[in-house]
Amino acid sequence: MTAELISVGTELLMGNIVNSNTQFLAEKCALLGFDMYYQVTVGDNYGRMKAVIETALERSDLIILTGGLGPTEDDLTKEVCAEAMGMELVEDPHTRKHLEAFFVNNIYKEIPDNNWKMAAVPKGALVLDNHNGMAPGLILERDNKTAILLPGPPGELYPMFNDQVFPWLQKRQQSVLVSRMVKICGCGESQVEDMILDLIDSQTNPTIATYAKTAEVHLRITARAGDREQAEALIEPVLEEISRRFKEKIYTTDEKVSLEMAVVELLKKHKLTMSTAESCTGGMVAAKLVNVSGVSQVFMQGMVTYSNEAKMRLLGVKEETLRAYGAVSAQTAAEIAAGGAAMSRTDVCVAITGLAGPDGGTDKKPVGLVYMACCLKGKVTVQEYHFKGNRDKIREQSMMKALDLVRLCILEQGDC
Amino acid sequence: MTAELISVGTELLMGNIVNSNTQFLAEKCALLGFDMYYQVTVGDNYGRMKAVIETALERSDLIILTGGLGPTEDDLTKEVCAEAMGMELVEDPHTRKHLEAFFVNNIYKEIPDNNWKMAAVPKGALVLDNHNGMAPGLILERDNKTAILLPGPPGELYPMFNDQVFPWLQKRQQSVLVSRMVKICGCGESQVEDMILDLIDSQTNPTIATYAKTAEVHLRITARAGDREQAEALIEPVLEEISRRFKEKIYTTDEKVSLEMAVVELLKKHKLTMSTAESCTGGMVAAKLVNVSGVSQVFMQGMVTYSNEAKMRLLGVKEETLRAYGAVSAQTAAEIAAGGAAMSRTDVCVAITGLAGPDGGTDKKPVGLVYMACCLKGKVTVQEYHFKGNRDKIREQSMMKALDLVRLCILEQGDC
Numbered sequence: 001m002t003a004e005l006i007s008v009g010t011e012l013l014m015g016n017i018v019n020s021n022t023q024f025l026a027e028k029c030a031l032l033g034f035d036m037y038y039q040v041t042v043g044d045n046y047g048r049m050k051a052v053i054e055t056a057l058e059r060s061d062l063i064i065l066t067g068g069l070g071p072t073e074d075d076l077t078k079e080v081c082a083e084a085m086g087m088e089l090v091e092d093p094h095t096r097k098h099l100e101a102f103f104v105n106n107i108y109k110e111i112p113d114n115n116w117k118m119a120a121v122p123k124g125a126l127v128l129d130n131h132n133g134m135a136p137g138l139i140l141e142r143d144n145k146t147a148i149l150l151p152g153p154p155g156e157l158y159p160m161f162n163d164q165v166f167p168w169l170q171k172r173q174q175s176v177l178v179s180r181m182v183k184i185c186g187c188g189e190s191q192v193e194d195m196i197l198d199l200i201d202s203q204t205n206p207t208i209a210t211y212a213k214t215a216e217v218h219l220r221i222t223a224r225a226g227d228r229e230q231a232e233a234l235i236e237p238v239l240e241e242i243s244r245r246f247k248e249k250i251y252t253t254d255e256k257v258s259l260e261m262a263v264v265e266l267l268k269k270h271k272l273t274m275s276t277a278e279s280c281t282g283g284m285v286a287a288k289l290v291n292v293s294g295v296s297q298v299f300m301q302g303m304v305t306y307s308n309e310a311k312m313r314l315l316g317v318k319e320e321t322l323r324a325y326g327a328v329s330a331q332t333a334a335e336i337a338a339g340g341a342a343m344s345r346t347d348v349c350v351a352i353t354g355l356a357g358p359d360g361g362t363d364k365k366p367v368g369l370v371y372m373a374c375c376l377k378g379k380v381t382v383q384e385y386h387f388k389g390n391r392d393k394i395r396e397q398s399m400m401k402a403l404d405l406v407r408l409c410i411l412e413q414g415d416c
Numbered sequence: 417m418t419a420e421l422i423s424v425g426t427e428l429l430m431g432n433i434v435n436s437n438t439q440f441l442a443e444k445c446a447l448l449g450f451d452m453y454y455q456v457t458v459g460d461n462y463g464r465m466k467a468v469i470e471t472a473l474e475r476s477d478l479i480i481l482t483g484g485l486g487p488t489e490d491d492l493t494k495e496v497c498a499e500a501m502g503m504e505l506v507e508d509p510h511t512r513k514h515l516e517a518f519f520v521n522n523i524y525k526e527i528p529d530n531n532w533k534m535a536a537v538p539k540g541a542l543v544l545d546n547h548n549g550m551a552p553g554l555i556l557e558r559d560n561k562t563a564i565l566l567p568g569p570p571g572e573l574y575p576m577f578n579d580q581v582f583p584w585l586q587k588r589q590q591s592v593l594v595s596r597m598v599k600i601c602g603c604g605e606s607q608v609e610d611m612i613l614d615l616i617d618s619q620t621n622p623t624i625a626t627y628a629k630t631a632e633v634h635l636r637i638t639a640r641a642g643d644r645e646q647a648e649a650l651i652e653p654v655l656e657e658i659s660r661r662f663k664e665k666i667y668t669t670d671e672k673v674s675l676e677m678a679v680v681e682l683l684k685k686h687k688l689t690m691s692t693a694e695s696c697t698g699g700m701v702a703a704k705l706v707n708v709s710g711v712s713q714v715f716m717q718g719m720v721t722y723s724n725e726a727k728m729r730l731l732g733v734k735e736e737t738l739r740a741y742g743a744v745s746a747q748t749a750a751e752i753a754a755g756g757a758a759m760s761r762t763d764v765c766v767a768i769t770g771l772a773g774p775d776g777g778t779d780k781k782p783v784g785l786v787y788m789a790c791c792l793k794g795k796v797t798v799q800e801y802h803f804k805g806n807r808d809k810i811r812e813q814s815m816m817k818a819l820d821l822v823r824l825c826i827l828e829q830g831d832c
Contacts, residue, residue, distance in 0.1 A: 307716050
């Protein structure tokens with residue numbers, strides 16, 4: 001089946017916002033096994049939108065439209081789509097009630113008349129309730145062609161797609177798609193691909209897709225089968241083989257788990273408390289950890305010691321060490337980690353000190369040189385990295401590698 | 417003039433990456449005053465790409481294509497575009513030399529044969545040197561239609577567009593476009609629009625466009641004139657009027673300056689040192705500040721005190737205060753700011769304590785309640801906010817508001 005995405009909105013054509021909806025939907029369509037050849041963005045203009053929809057209905061089996069479902073005169077998507085598919089608009093009592101409830105819950109003083117426009121739906125359409133906004137989603141079917149109309153705001157689109165559209169599409173596929181995500185830290189994308197080239201080449205079901213992220217590579221293993229159990233059975237041996245090859249470099253096989261969540265889980269499991277002592281990352285590792293809800297059980301405090309004076313006073317780094325080796329050195333990183341753990345009375349402290357640039361690099365210590373150290377119950381492990389890219393990239397890679405260092409240290413000696 | 421964007425790439429159709437190039441180019445086209453009605457994404461397929469390009473050349477004056485210029489067989493953009501415009505490919509000696517230099521500089525052991533494909537250009541095309549990669553950009557003109565072909569990687573596309581394509585397009589416009597960005601913190605988008613509705617409605621040259629960001633609104637004032645001086649003269653009175661209306665809420669009129677850069681500049685100007693003490697933002701404010709190159713002159717240290725114990729030990733918050741008012745309270749925020757400044761021996765300390773959720777909210781203290789305090793040379797200013805949105809959104813808004821609080825406090829009493 002071929003799917004095509006149509007985004008409606010002037011703010012996209014003007015470059016005011018990035019089209020993240022399209023990426024979201026494209027990834028889901030790929031996951032569902034649809035072929036996608038075209039994505040189109042068009043404005044709220046009757047003639048141009050109609051031409052785009054007609055072309056899409058000719059060349060694709062399924063079209064998914066986002067945006068232009070609201071209450072204003074500019075919002076035309078439903079009207080144009082209904083006309084292109086030869087369906088008339090009728091008022092839907094269920095949607096009218098849903099809108100009334102929305103207005104009551106959101107304490108509207110008066111309901112603007114034009115809002116009732118949203119209660120009109122193409123006759124015979126499947127209505128998708130919008131639990132996070134006003135305009136409902138719609139599924140229109142005619143002559144083996146399907147149009148799915150969804151609201152533009154991501155906060156309405158994402159849950160509506162995940163909870164209502166995805167299961168509907170999957171059911172229609174008459175087969176079940178199951179996918180597992182393998183998240184790998186510590187290998188580049190080409191290295192990962194090299195290590196599983198034989199698997200990728202020999203597999204058609206399940207398929208394996210790679211996604212490069214900052215300092216991570218994600219592998220998605222997707223199987224199609226008659227039911228979930230069969231699909232799982234197809235995935236299992238491939239997942240086992242991949243686990244065998246990447247071992248501890250895999251930090252999770254759960255799509256919803258991020259690296260910082262994996263680290264927090266490990267800390268909880270081993271009943272360890274943690275602190276951070278950052279220089280060039282300036283609090284990014286702490287901020288990432290604090291992004292995990294419930295982190296307060298294990299994360300005690302973070303320190304950003306940007307000046308040498310703060311490194312000495314807050315973390316007990318020796319002046320001789322700074323003078324002999326400099327702030328960006330393995331020796332200083334080790335002292336920061338040990339001092340940070342002692343000072344904050346935590347089992348673990350991770351330290352980062354490096355040159356994120358653009359200035360401050362020398363021949364001996366170029367921009368991109370970053371040392372990180374992890375102190376776990378007194379044992380300090382130090383790593384040296386030479387990152388490429390601009391200031392942002394260097395800092396982001398440092399943050400991820402620091403989190404991974406904590407993970408690897410706990411795995412190695414967490415139960416000591 | 418109408419412009420259309422065509423993105424070429426399977427990774428876009430599969431949803432592996434978000435199409436940020438399109439936003440970048442759309443914003444530039446809007447700035448140049450072009451009308452844009454369509455944006456299309458298509459894969460590396462000869463027939464489909466040709467149809468898309470032919471349609472675009474029919475309905476738009478200028479088409480800008482990104483991606484598909486590389487050395488592999490999949491890369492077809494140049495070949496298809498040349499055919500659609502009836503131009504033949506010839507080897508360009510200048511580009512061949514450029515490629516040879518690239519291989520030498522990047523220490524290629526051997527140059528794969530297919531790389532020379534990139535030296536072929538449509539006869540009569542304007543060649544744009546790629547200073548950050550291999551494939552050159554191309555400008556093709558025929559029968560009042562223009563096609564601009566650009567490499568897909570943002571690191572190659574952005575500088576090539578800014579340095580070579582934008583000036584070329586601007587020159588062709590036979591007029592100069594000058595724009596100024598006004599960045600406002602402390603008003604929502606609709607409030608900003610209300611305050612300048614009369615200006616937006618009455619202006620055609622310059623135009624005013626608003627862009628909503630997290631806790632900020634940006635206004636772009638764009639004037640078109642015969643030369644830069646005339647354009648500046650058109651902008652000046654509008655800029656003055658806007659400055660009069662928003663006063664200190666405007667933190668910069670320089671496009672390149674971010675809120676954290678404005679804060680660092682103010683600190684430098686007033687010779688003030690600063691520290692941060694964060695709870696729910698967990699280091700985000702520190703990380704944002706450290707993103708400013710050269711911040712080490714003014715930013716001394718950051719503390720992330722997630723546990724109450726750390727708040728007491730590191731910042732001297734009184735146990736009675738925590739017991740009487742709780743960690744999330746105006747009183748605690750004030751003590752953190754004052755204690756943080758004393759402890760880190762800085763002129764300024766900004767403190768944030770709040771409930772970012774999703775758990776931990778109560779009727780009296782709901783999720784989204786955030787207190788921030790700024791201590792400047794002993795004087796403490798406290799603010800209370802009720803933010804909406806998920807954990808990420810609450811934390812991001814808190815970070816921005818905290819930076820703005822520092823800015824406003826310095827403006828008010830920086831020279832005291």
